[in-house]
Amino acid sequence: MILLPIIIIGVSIALSIPLGRYMARVLDRESPNNAIERLIDTGQQPWKSYCYAMLLFNVVVFVFGFSVLATQEWHPAFLNPDNKGMLSPSTIFNTACSFLTNTNLQHYSGEVHLSYGSQLFAIMFKQFVTPAIGLAALLAVTRGLRGEQNLGNFYLDLWRGTIYIMLPLSVIVGVLLIAGDVPMTFQGNANATMLSGGEQSIARGPVAAVVAIKQLGTNGGGFFGPNSAHPFENPNAWTNVLECVCIILIPMSCLVMFGRMIRNMPHAAVIFGVSLAILTVLTVWGIYHDTVKPNMGLAVGPPIMGADGKPYQVTTLNADGQTEQMLLPEHATRERIGLPVTQDTGNLEGKELRFGPGAGPTWAAATTCTSNGSVNCMHDSLNPLAGLTPLGGMWLNCAFGGVGVGLINMLIYLIIAVFLSGLMVGRTPEYLGKKVEAKEMKLAALTLLVHPILILAPLGLFAAAGWLDASTNNPGAHGFSEGVYEFTSSSANNGSGFEGLGDTYGFHNKDKNPSPPAPFAPHWDIACGLVMILARFIPIIAPIALAASLAAKKPTPFNSGTLRTDTVTFGCVLLGTILLVGALMFLPVAALGPMAEHFGPLPFGR
């Protein structure tokens, strides 16, 4: 239980050091060094040109992805052997946004709704390039922090990231996955006759290729609906460890690369330490609340009662303004009888037994800290408090974080931490020898605002409009958590789902859908799509502008009055800033969701 995360995190750290050094060497070469690179290189770009190039490329990718999905009906037979029809337009929009932004939020089920053509060109293609875009953004930011006015060439960075990092790593991991019995085929569904005599159609396809890049590029959009809980995506304990390592490997390596590039490894080590501390705490929290604690729904429990031994009361208000204390009715306080199942291994609901009970929360922590979003258990079924692990990881969204962008998110917290602690040592704050002034704070503030606004504002809207309530089968605190999770996942560009929300419309032709479309699926599609787009690009462009603004400044020499950013003290400041600024604002939401569910009566239901 504890061994698994130790192995996974340990192996990832060990591999991230050589990989990070390799990345710094390969990606940080200034001039093109072969014919293809010379062709691609359009010259050094200052920050604005870099951003324009990046946005232009993203628009092209979006249009391409949207077109591939929209024309699914007409894909050639070898790319669409099962003759899948067109998805609903809102789902196409959502999916195009989702994969463009490296989110991989899926309001569809891959094996049911997508052709192989869509899987390869609308999904897998983007899974390769979007992490490379994130990587390019990080390279640009790092060069700015290093004091360079020109931030490199976007196209060159993109090419190198894809060809030298994503592609070779995916090939290696893909081969290892195939060796671990993950299928890789272009044949259509296999048909089998069951022992009972019925016919079964078993979905398959080029799974290993999709899974490799899905894990490596903090993508997370699985080939199958159940993602890495599906036995074809993640057949055994060995592939589970491999895939889990792949989740955190590149984000960790990004930090090593960053340290190499700014030639300040101790500073990178401090950030690494802080990230690792967050990841560790979230993992341990998740494992504790999910494997040591029983599933409350199945366990015997006393009647719900206050800590003082008195029964709980709620308050009602009538039209005259008279309040009345009301004891909870019997059905809300009665003791839980429980089921005669053993809960020695904790909460097994929604878990794949072949991985063991601890694998779920471990993966949940890793996948949300890094904005990956693949899952190997049902997050919906985690114990309520254990559910805070994935939520917390996404609320912070900076402990290693997505490829490239995770560190960029961290940069914002770094700037705020430097600002506060810089003042506390009696100097105008400096980061990496550059003064942090009003302009930088403006950009940092803008970035900081994006995440909470994009989570809380649509959530408030959906709660107020009744869409949230109508979309969930679990009205009450758990349903609320599902809504929180959906927007958090979108805004963190994570893509994992708590599930349980009706957000799937399916094929545009309603008759082709196995189940009727969810009533508010288009609402979720559009809202999440917009959230993903805004949450991707504002926190990339603003920090690039910030780094460029720092680059334009004269470096201040280091002396004993300068705030050091490579000490344990600064690590504490950074961690404190992340927790106070990044996490605390979500406390009311956490209280209304997971905590209310944990402390309150079970179950809600209609």
Place this chain on the structure above:
Amino acid sequence: MATKLTPSSEEMKIARRLSRRQGLFARDLLKSAFRRAFVMLRPDILWKNPVMFTVEVGTVLSIIYTVVKAIDPGSTLASLTYLIALDVCLVMTLLFANFAEALAEARGKAQTDALRKTRQETPAYRWRITENGSANEAGTDYSSALRLPISTFEVCVSTALQEGDLVVVEAGLFIPVDGEIVAGVASIDESAITGESAPVVREAGGDRSGVTGGTRVLSDRIVVKLTAVSGKSFLDRMIALVEGAARQRTPNEIALSLVLSTFTLIFLVVTATLWPMARYAELYMANYLGAAGLKSLGTDIPTLVALLVCLIPTTIGALLAAIGIAGMDRALRANLIAKSGKAVEVAGDIDTLLLDKTGTITLGNRKATEFRPVGCYAAAELGRLAALASAADETPEGKSIVDLYHRLHGSELNAVPPVGSRFITFTAQTRMSGVDLPDGRTIRKGAVDAVLKHLDKNGGEVRPFVQEQVNSVAEQGATPLLVCEGNQLAGIVVLEDILKPGIRERFERLRKMGIRTVMVTGDNPLTAKAIAEQAGVDDYIAEATPEAKLAYIRKEQYGGRLVAMMGDGTNDAPALAQADLGVAMNSGTQAAKEAGNMVDLDSDPTKLIECVEIGKQLLMTRGALTTFSIANDVAKYFAIVPALFAATLPWLKALDFMNLASPVSAIMSAVIFNALVIPLLIPVALKGVTYRPVGADSLLRRNLLIWGLGGVIAPFIGIKLIDMTLAALGFA
């Protein structure tokens, strides 16, 4: 080497400053600040402070909903008493914030009022040289005015004077407006400005020609050319600045305000979206429990306003302006007038400090410290000869030779020249002084080359190693004087610069602050190097010229360093302007004062160090209170969030670690704590967080513990105490 100083100007200055320091809460200050706190409730004043303006809008909203509750009791769960109490607390929060700023302003004003007293209208004698009134024709002999009877000048009031006018000021009269002496020498009482009772001498030409309006001439007559208009003088501008009338927000203040506005906006989103979420919880719980009309405080607007006000950084928002004003005020208390708040801020960032040797690092005068005999002379004999030669020498150096002889060998031989001795006084040509004794012996002492020439002329022989000895003295940072008797060289008197007591420690302190000190001296490189080593400065500029200073500053700035320097002369002006922090001495020329961004009324060269500390303290206070303010949120969240949902999700009481008496008292306690912490921290804002020169790391650790960790823990205790009080009083 360190000699005991008499209670000198240094200590007197401190004593005076202490006496000038008013109590933080002097009654008249409180009264005016109290009144102003209400005036500042005006939205057009308050909107400049986004945090407090948000509080004001929230308060208005809360009051509106209180009225609604009074009309329609069914509108909210909250009782009318609770709502009114909440409104009162919110208004108090605003008033406390206004009070903090008003108090800082009032304190600044009290300081400047003392200065302003010098700005009263005074009669002046204007001197019109020509018929058309133009007084600045080239070649005018201003000194003629020194001899004319005073009645020949035109009498006018100071406010009628123009820039460039010439005025004649006699003993006993006040100097009407800032100016520069163009003729005459006078002793002037500047105590009105500096508080220093000893008069200072100001004279035409040179670097001590600046005079300040409001100071009084004690002796002699001077002609002053005015460099400002009454009411627009340097001090007038400074006064306006300190009083806040012309106060501009500094770059760091702007950056911090941005951060605070962001937090405000974030928490606005948090609280605004909480309403539909709380409503959602009410609905599903009503559905689940079958209890229609289920209500919580989470949908009560005034309570959400209370949550918002508690979460946004009101503490620092309320005190930010006060901190800035207090920083300028602290500088003023140190008799430093900053031309802008930015100057004080920059002081905290200084990397390199250019300090003049004389007066800053060393005491003004050199002292004899050693007699080094040559040839057959004994040290005592050399000492006696030197003392005899210096008997009539009234310069401090000569006196110190006599002192040294008496201290070392006083009991052995008398060094009083016998009656009939003829004294040779020092002249710039001979550069020697001495005595011809009645017995025919001639004793001379003087500069090395002068004495050697003298010996040469009288046919004395000079041993070759004398030059080596002379060099070795210079290498120690001392100045050698030669003494000879007749044509015999008797030996060397070592004159040393006396370092100011404790100067090494001060530089050590500066080094810990991360500041490089550079000594500026006219000495030769050999002596400069030695003194630099003794004093512990990091670098020195020897044989310094204004150009050399300017070049050095540019070089440092090119390396990204911020440079501070102090100067008084007109030729310092370019360097003062180039330096990031140029402190001009008040005794200096107008050009120097215009070029610098601070003026030191005491003209005390060590003031730069104080200046840096004030700047650092200003930034630290801002950082500490911001951290405190944000850290406070933890406890407030845990007090308010369970209370918000107590009526719908009573089990969230489990989050209430403080175990507060009731939801209403939990919210009230948080709001009251939030309001009370503002006046409690006013002293910190005004006095500043203590700065210790211990290096950035330990400073950070210390402030983090006090203001960060303290900021997390303090409100838990505070809110619990308030809650217990409320419960004990029966309000819970």
